[in-house]
Amino acid sequence: xxxxxxxxxxxxxxxxxxxxxxxxxxxxxxxxxxxxxxxxxxxxxxxxxxxxxxxxxxxxxxxxxxxxxxxxxxxxxxxxxxxxxxxxxxxxxxxxxxxxxxxxxxxxxxxxxxxxxxxxxxxxxxxxxxxxxxxxxxxxxxxxxxxxxxxxxxxxxxxxxxxxxxxxxxxxxxxxxxxxxxxxxxxxxxxxxxxxxxxxxxxxxxxxxxxxxxxxxxxxxxxxxxxxxxxxxxxxxxxxxxxxxxxxxxxxxxxxx
Amino acid sequence: xxxxxxxxxxxxxxxxxxxxxxxxxxxxxxxxxxxxxxxxxxxxxxxxxxxxxxxxxxxxxxxxxxxxxxxxxxxxxxxxxxxxxxxxxxxxxxxxxxxxxxxxxxxxxxxxxxxxxxxxxxxxxxxxxxxxxxxxxxxxxxxxxxxxxxxxxxxxxxxxxxxxxxxxxxxxxxxxxxxxxxxxxxxxxxxxxxxxxxxxxxxxxxxxxxxxxxxxxxxxxxxxxxxxxxxxxxxxxxxxxxxxxxxxxxxxxxxxxxxxxxxxxxxxxxxxxxxxxxxxxxxxxxxxxxxxxxxxxxxxxxxxxxxxxxxxxxxxxxxxxxxxxxxxxxxxxxxxxxxxxxxxxxxxxxxxxxxxxxx
Numbered sequence: 001x002x003x004x005x006x007x008x009x010x011x012x013x014x015x016x017x018x019x020x021x022x023x024x025x026x027x028x029x030x031x032x033x034x035x036x037x038x039x040x041x042x043x044x045x046x047x048x049x050x051x052x053x054x055x056x057x058x059x060x061x062x063x064x065x066x067x068x069x070x071x072x073x074x075x076x077x078x079x080x081x082x083x084x085x086x087x088x089x090x091x092x093x094x095x096x097x098x099x100x101x102x103x104x105x106x107x108x109x110x111x112x113x114x115x116x117x118x119x120x121x122x123x124x125x126x127x128x129x130x131x132x133x134x135x136x137x138x139x140x141x142x143x144x145x146x147x148x149x150x151x152x153x154x155x156x157x158x159x160x161x162x163x164x165x166x167x168x169x170x171x172x173x174x175x176x177x178x179x180x181x182x183x184x185x186x187x188x189x190x191x192x193x194x195x196x197x198x199x200x201x202x203x204x205x206x207x208x209x210x211x212x213x214x215x216x217x218x219x220x221x222x223x224x225x226x227x228x229x230x231x232x233x234x235x236x237x238x239x240x241x242x243x244x245x246x247x248x249x250x251x252x253x254x255x256x257x
Numbered sequence: 258x259x260x261x262x263x264x265x266x267x268x269x270x271x272x273x274x275x276x277x278x279x280x281x282x283x284x285x286x287x288x289x290x291x292x293x294x295x296x297x298x299x300x301x302x303x304x305x306x307x308x309x310x311x312x313x314x315x316x317x318x319x320x321x322x323x324x325x326x327x328x329x330x331x332x333x334x335x336x337x338x339x340x341x342x343x344x345x346x347x348x349x350x351x352x353x354x355x356x357x358x359x360x361x362x363x364x365x366x367x368x369x370x371x372x373x374x375x376x377x378x379x380x381x382x383x384x385x386x387x388x389x390x391x392x393x394x395x396x397x398x399x400x401x402x403x404x405x406x407x408x409x410x411x412x413x414x415x416x417x418x419x420x421x422x423x424x425x426x427x428x429x430x431x432x433x434x435x436x437x438x439x440x441x442x443x444x445x446x447x448x449x450x451x452x453x454x455x456x457x458x459x460x461x462x463x464x465x466x467x468x469x470x471x472x473x474x475x476x477x478x479x480x481x482x483x484x485x486x487x488x489x490x491x492x493x494x495x496x497x498x499x500x501x502x503x504x505x506x507x508x509x510x511x512x513x514x515x516x517x518x519x520x521x522x523x524x525x526x527x528x529x530x531x532x533x534x535x536x537x538x539x540x541x542x543x544x545x546x547x548x549x550x551x552x553x554x555x556x557x558x559x560x561x562x563x564x565x566x567x568x569x570x571x572x573x574x575x576x577x578x579x580x581x582x583x584x585x586x587x588x589x590x591x592x593x594x595x596x597x598x599x600x601x602x603x604x605x606x607x608x609x610x611x612x613x614x615x616x
Contacts (some may be wrong), residue, residue: 005400011391064505088387091354095381096405098353098372103404254355 003110007080016076017118023068024122025129028061032133053140055149059156062126066160066219067192069122070167072129073115074188075181077171080111082181091255100251108172112165119164123157159228163219166235167192170211174240175249211238305330305452305483306351308369308390310360313346313507320346322507323360328500335498335515336487339598343507344487345384348454358514372525377405380450382458386441388429394440395425398447400414407447415443420469426554434461442470453477456487471497495519495590504599515590522596526566529556529581542572556582563587 005196035049047060063067084090097103134141143149170192174184192212200206200213207226214231220230280490305327321343328334338344347354351364353372367374388397394409398412416425419439424432431438438461445453458474473486474497488494494501494515501518503511511518527549530539536552543550543559546568550559559569563585573580588596 004404005396006389006392009392083389087389088385089389091349091352091383092387092401094354095352095376095379095383096401096407096448198502249453252356254349256349256355 003080003107003113004113007114009111009154012076012079016079017121019072020069020118020122021125023072024062024065024126027065028069028126028129029133031061031208032130032137033137035137035139037138040248047146049137049139052134052137053143055143056152056156058127058130058144058149058153059123059160060142062123062160063156063220064162065126068220069119069164070215071189071192073119073164073236074171074174074184074192075145076115077168078109078175079146079181080175081107081172082175082179082184085175085179086181094255101247104176104247104250108169110170111172115159115165115168119161122182123160127153146251159182159221162232162235163215166215166239168209168240168243172231173246176246193219203216209234214238269356303330304328304363306359306364306485308351308362311345311347311350311357311362312359313350313355319358319507320552321350321357321504324504324507325510326362326502326509327512328483328502328559330483331478331481332499333484333486333497334473334500334502335494336485336502336504337489337491337494338510339503340433340489342504342598344504345456347504348381348383348450348456348485348487352376352383352454355366356381358388375452377448378451379454380445380448380452381454381456382438382445383454383456384443385457385460386437388437388444390430391428393426393428394421394432394436394443397426397429398425399442399445401444402447405448407449411447411449412443415446420448420466421442428469435463435466435606438462439466443474450482450485452485454485457489458486459488459490459493467493491591492596501590503594503597510597511593518593518597519588519590522593523560524563524588525586526557526559526561526563527584528559528569528573528580528587529582530573531581535578538576539573539578542576542578546572558586 019204031047032052035047035052037049049194052059052060054169084093094103096098097106121187128229131141131144171184171188174188175181178184178187191214196206196210196212200210207223208230213236214226217223217226218228222231270489304327306326308324308326310323310325311321312319312323324347326347336344336348350357351369353369353376357369362369364372365375365378388394389400389441392400394556395412395416398415401407402409402412403583413422413425416422419442421439421443423440424436428502429437429440438458442455442458455474459470462470471493474486477484478499486494486498498515501511501513501515502509503518525544528539528543530536533555536555536557539557540550540552543557543561546565548561548565549557550557552558559565559570566583566585570580570583
């Protein structure tokens with residue numbers, strides 16, 4: 001409850017939430033506006049009108065925004081956990097709630113609730129934008145509202161939500177380990193973007209084990225090489241390791257700042 | 258900011274009405290603002306804090322080295338020591354923030370290995386007051402109140418009590434150091450504590466604020482609360498505390514009544530002869546009586562018990578020396594502090610003396 005009070009800050013809602021909404025809206029708009037009638041023109045946001053007219057076309061935009069959405073979520077979680085260390089507020093909080101695992105769990109759950117809300121809001125904004133912009137580009141949206149389309153949309157939102165929470169969990173774990181939001185964000189972003197890109201290029205099995213690759217794969221609903229089930233299972237194992245490790249570290253480590 | 262009223266402590270239920278309208282809420286002067294003559298800490302309430310061999314090591318260095326604390330209930334205990342003496346580390350161990358390397362301890366009858374069993378009854382301000390900088394003072398207190406399952410209505414009352422009633426809505430980072438300190442004290446009072454631990458509570462406060470804190474602490478102790486105050490301001494400690502703990506280099510140097518420590522310091526008999534030409538003869542009398550002395554500013558200073566002053570007067574009269582003035586200069590807490598924290602040539606007192614020197 002106390003963490004939810006803290007999360008009601010205007011700065012966080014406008015900053016973190018706004019960034020998330022901005023990215024998803026941008027990717028949705030670019031995806032639809034750049035849709036072409038014929039074949040796609042190389043890399044980027046280009047998809048064809050035909051592809052967007054499929055049942056899963058509605059969520060193409062938010063799927064493409066998943067990595068950036070994840071980075072934002074990593075930053076929000078890292079800030080929420082790391083700021084307690086840098087401000088020294090942690091000692092106040094732990095004097096009032098000395099059961100550290102309970103404190104950590106409560107804080108994490110509050111952030112999960114916050115994350116679910118802003119990801120869902122971002123998805124809704126993306127869907128509304130897509131529905132509004134599609135007719136102007138000649139995209140047939142009838143498949144989007146079919147039962148298959150609705151099921152695909154729910155599934156995509158669910159995958160995106162889990163991936164976003166996964167990125168957030170990584171941010172929280174890094175903030176607890178490094179006791180700094182800046183360090184957590186810098187290391188997290190450096191790992192997920194350039195480091196994993198290099199590692200996956202050098203290591204053919206990297207897509208099975210690298211957390212950023214797995215989260216990205218889960219957000220896009222799995223791939224032909226790594227199934228969604230395998231990706232999900234690996235992520236659950238990682239989550240359990242992170243939960244146990246950070247809980248032990250947090251409950252045993254001195255609060256000397 | 259409005260002039261704060263006296264920092265009366267709100268108990269569990271909020272105080273009704275306009276606090277300014279209550280005469281009894283004005284700051285009350287602290288009795289005995291000079292050398293305290295109150296008795297030693299009353300032991301009737303038992304001990305609020307005890308430790309045995311409490312130790313904290315970082316690598317090979319012992320920051321706190323086998324401290325045996327005994328803090329009586331219902332009194333204000335001062336916790337003093339030079340920078341880096343281990344005061345804050347000790348307080349952190351008592352509050353469950355850091356784990357001792359060795360030793361045991363109890364706070365309010367519960368082991369410090371289980372801080373959840375007693376921290377609901379403990380209020381604390383450790384080091385500088387730390388809060389979320391971009392949130393208001395009020396919101397910061399509300400977060401702590403919700404987290405600690407305390408009555409949120411106390412937030413408004415406490416903000417008013419510490420003189421932040423009209424600034425509670427301002428963001429913490431806009432506060433002056435004194436206002437931050439006041440907010441820290443309000444946070445410490447949130448749980449309506451039995452034990453209040455304050456680390457440098459007057460840091461950054463103006464003289465009026467310091468006086469208010471002093472009055473507040475006295476009032477808290479009068480209500481039966483146990484207060485542990487860490488401070489560098491020895492004069493402040495001497496004024497407000499009944500009981501004293503001195504540590505240096507992680508080791509306990511003294512614990513007991515402040516009066517006991519000050520009394521243990523050798524007083525100085527100061528005699529001024531009517532004629533300056535008698536100074537050397539007067540000094541010789543002191544030396545012959547077993548009290549080697551020095552001559553300074555036209556007076557003879559002889560370290561000696563206060564009761565020796567009449568004897569010096571008689572000895573001087575026998576030698577036909579008329580004294581223009583005869584006085585006893587007592588030691589201060591500062592003198593005592595430096596005596597027991599200076600390991601080069603001073604005897605270290607580990608406990609209060611068994612008998613006190615008569616005043």
